[in-house]
Amino acid sequence: MSGGAKLPVRVAEVVEVNELIKRFRFVSRDGSDLPAFSGGAHVVVEMDDHGTRRLNPYSLMSDPEDRSAYEISVRRDDQGRGGSLFLHRHVKPGMEFVLSHPMNLFPLDNRARKHLMIAGGIGITPFLAQIAQLSHFSGKFELHYSARSKPLGAYMDRLSSAHPGKVHCYFDNQSQQINLKTLLATQPIGTHLYVCGPKGMINWVLSTAESMGWPKLALHHEEFLAPGTGKPFEVQLAVSGKTITVGTAQSLLEAMEAAGVDAPYLCRGGACGQCETNVHKCDGTILHRDHWLTPEEHAEGCKIMPCVSRFEGKTLVIER
Amino acid sequence: MSLDFKPGAFSDFFRDETFRESFTYRNSPDAIRRFPFPFDRDEYMYSVNMEPHVPGRKGSVFEKTFDVDEHYVSEMIDRAKVLADDPLRCQSLPHMTLAGWDTLELIMEAKARDYPQWFSLTKEGDRWHWINRPLGIDHTFTFLDESTLPYGPFEYIMRQTQGDWTLQDERDGTLWLDAGVATSQADWSADFDIGMNFHEWHAPVPLAHDLGVFDRALKFLLKLQHGSPVRRFNWTMTVNPLLDTSPENYPKWGPTKTTLTQENLGRKQHLRVELQSLYRLPRSNAIAFDIRCYLGSFEQIVTVPKWGRRLHRIVRDLHPDLATYKGFIRNRPAMAEWLSKYDDGAPTSPGWWPED
Numbered sequence: 131m132s133g134g135a136k137l138p139v140r141v142a143e144v145v146e147v148n149e150l151i152k153r154f155r156f157v158s159r160d161g162s163d164l165p166a167f168s169g170g171a172h173v174v175v176e177m178d179d180h181g182t183r184r185l186n187p188y189s190l191m192s193d194p195e196d197r198s199a200y201e202i203s204v205r206r207d208d209q210g211r212g213g214s215l216f217l218h219r220h221v222k223p224g225m226e227f228v229l230s231h232p233m234n235l236f237p238l239d240n241r242a243r244k245h246l247m248i249a250g251g252i253g254i255t256p257f258l259a260q261i262a263q264l265s266h267f268s269g270k271f272e273l274h275y276s277a278r279s280k281p282l283g284a285y286m287d288r289l290s291s292a293h294p295g296k297v298h299c300y301f302d303n304q305s306q307q308i309n310l311k312t313l314l315a316t317q318p319i320g321t322h323l324y325v326c327g328p329k330g331m332i333n334w335v336l337s338t339a340e341s342m343g344w345p346k347l348a349l350h351h352e353e354f355l356a357p358g359t360g361k362p363f364e365v366q367l368a369v370s371g372k373t374i375t376v377g378t379a380q381s382l383l384e385a386m387e388a389a390g391v392d393a394p395y396l397c398r399g400g401a402c403g404q405c406e407t408n409v410h411k412c413d414g415t416i417l418h419r420d421h422w423l424t425p426e427e428h429a430e431g432c433k434i435m436p437c438v439s440r441f442e443g444k445t446l447v448i449e450r
Numbered sequence: 451m452s453l454d455f456k457p458g459a460f461s462d463f464f465r466d467e468t469f470r471e472s473f474t475y476r477n478s479p480d481a482i483r484r485f486p487f488p489f490d491r492d493e494y495m496y497s498v499n500m501e502p503h504v505p506g507r508k509g510s511v512f513e514k515t516f517d518v519d520e521h522y523v524s525e526m527i528d529r530a531k532v533l534a535d536d537p538l539r540c541q542s543l544p545h546m547t548l549a550g551w552d553t554l555e556l557i558m559e560a561k562a563r564d565y566p567q568w569f570s571l572t573k574e575g576d577r578w579h580w581i582n583r584p585l586g587i588d589h590t591f592t593f594l595d596e597s598t599l600p601y602g603p604f605e606y607i608m609r610q611t612q613g614d615w616t617l618q619d620e621r622d623g624t625l626w627l628d629a630g631v632a633t634s635q636a637d638w639s640a641d642f643d644i645g646m647n648f649h650e651w652h653a654p655v656p657l658a659h660d661l662g663v664f665d666r667a668l669k670f671l672l673k674l675q676h677g678s679p680v681r682r683f684n685w686t687m688t689v690n691p692l693l694d695t696s697p698e699n700y701p702k703w704g705p706t707k708t709t710l711t712q713e714n715l716g717r718k719q720h721l722r723v724e725l726q727s728l729y730r731l732p733r734s735n736a737i738a739f740d741i742r743c744y745l746g747s748f749e750q751i752v753t754v755p756k757w758g759r760r761l762h763r764i765v766r767d768l769h770p771d772l773a774t775y776k777g778f779i780r781n782r783p784a785m786a787e788w789l790s791k792y793d794d795g796a797p798t799s800p801g802w803w804p805e806d
């Protein structure tokens with residue numbers, strides 16, 4: 131069920147945070163309070179990019195108890211499909227948007243005695259909301275945040291001054307790196323570990339923690355994949371009885387939606403599992419790009435995640 | 451601050467009745483017309499059948515988010531008695547306090563909006579002023595500050611809310627039943643199930659596992675979104691309008707199953723319908739599950755001719771495993787015999803509204 135209640139909002143403010151990142155502040159169009167949310171939640175922003183409908187997920191970074199507005203920070207991706215470029219170049223205060231209600235695929239585990247957070251680059255955004263939420267309940271946390279350089283370390287000053295002693299910053303251009311092994315070895319029992327950032331960083335942190343014997347249930351990460359581009363391809367939708375063509379800068383999910391098929395989704399980034407669809411016939415190669423299906427399932431080719439995965443070959447028939 | 455009820459106002463609407471010993475529970479004729487009769491056709495098969503919990507037909511039990519009916523005050527007095535005997539019927543693990551506040555907010559906002567004649571909520575920043583006129587409660591407290599309430603937020607609002615509730619924490623790809631209140635449940639109890647995950651607490655339902663319905667239900671629930679609650683109906687049978695048919699109290703209520711005769715069956719045998727609704731909570735990301743119970747005696751249900759015919763066919767033809775699971779396999783022949791007098795074999799119209 132992709133539907134659900136929506137939040138009609140207006141852009142109240144656009145702030146250039148640094149040369150790569152802009153922050154957008156949304157308020158409800160009728161001036162009413164927006165729903166409170168949980169730290170780590172994202173919203174799906176519906177955009178009309180000059181006739182192309184884009185639905186992109188962004189983590190909420192504002193204080194979950196501040197119901198007057200939602201804020202997101204968007205990093206410009208010059209190689210991407212255009213969602214971030216649209217936001218950076220064309221979105222001005224006063225423009226109207228529709229947001230999904232917040233949903234959370236990266237929640238805090240409220241049983242944790244301490245929350246250890248590791249952020250890389252724009253991966254800081256969900257932590258900003260989580261830290262604000264924890265601060266309301268005197269929850270214990272420690273943040274380790276790396277950025278390419280000091281100017282690109284968005285919100286570092288704000289975090290460091292609000293939470294002295296709890297925020298540790300690292301800069302790639304000064305060859306600084308988190309001393310991960312020592313950090314993980316010295317955590318009190320009952321600590322949960324959260325990581326959000328580039329893929330390489332997530333893999334490094336998770337594999338190090340696992341090799342040091344951290345329980346899997348105490349490890350949390352969030353990685354939204356951008357759907358990516360590729361060659362156009364054709365797909366037959368068995369239940370809907372339609373044949374559609376997926377364009378170069380379009381995902382299979384977006385192509386289904388454009389054809390009027392109401393397909394389920396939550397994350398639109400290959401992580402949540404909701405869009406999973408059975409493959410009825412495949413004469414060619416499925417380009418699996420999700421991290422939901424197991425490597426075995428990828429090899430079998432009986433399932434596909436339409437939000438990120440593509441196809442090359444002659445015929446693909448999927449259930450939807 | 452305490453939570454002593456001072457009911458009395460609106461006593462022309464709220465019934466003064468009991469759910470034990472003297473069993474004075476009854477539905478008024480109006481309440482029977484709005485009874486959530488759960489069968490929309492003459493056969494029944496277990497299914498998950500969720501639908502959006504949006505305001506329904508005027509006068510129905512889902513016209514409002516939370517139905518407050520003529521049994522409200524008596525049910526709350528009954529709940530207070532059950533909790534006095536057995537405080538463990540309401541539990542909330544420590545990490546669920548935030549979910550308790552979410553639940554309190556959800557219920558107070560909905561009731562103040564839907565029933566302004568009975569409930570009022572005014573906020574000045576974090577200072578909230580709550581008035582519950584049917585129960586005679588007038589409190590001011592600080593939102594998110596437990597020390598300003600006489601109970602934790604979950605228990606506080608549950609003592610003023612009909613229905614059994616559970617709160618599910620979402621972790622590790624499943625749901626964990628980490629808070630709950632159960633004083634009117636059918637054969638399960640908060641004490642048994644606290645800490646269980648989704649598949650563990652559903653284990654007793656026969657047939658359902660074969661059908662894979664729980665895997666699909668879990669997937670459905672995990673994508674439940676804030677602002678888009680869902681509902682479904684479930685039903686069972688109970689002798690006497692006993693709200694508390696929990697496993698712990700089986701010695702008290704089990705023997706009543708053997709007291710049925712053709713003479714007293716219409717009065718004693720009740721169809722018990724659960725209106726179950728589910729809400730994603732905003733701050734905690736937990737899921738609240740409200741199991742609201744409605745009881746109708748057979749003799750009151752058959753006052754609607756369509757329901758009398760249909761209930762007979764359902765009871766007569768139900769799969770034996772389900773009749774066993776729902777606890778009436780032994781009394782089924784007697785129930786079917788009693789109901790057959792109200793089934794002339796005429797066709798019934800689709801849907802469950804009384805008049806169509």
Ligand code: FES
Pocket residue numbers: 394395396397398399400401402403404405406420422435436437438
């Ligand atoms: S929508 Fe989440 S995996 Fe596709």
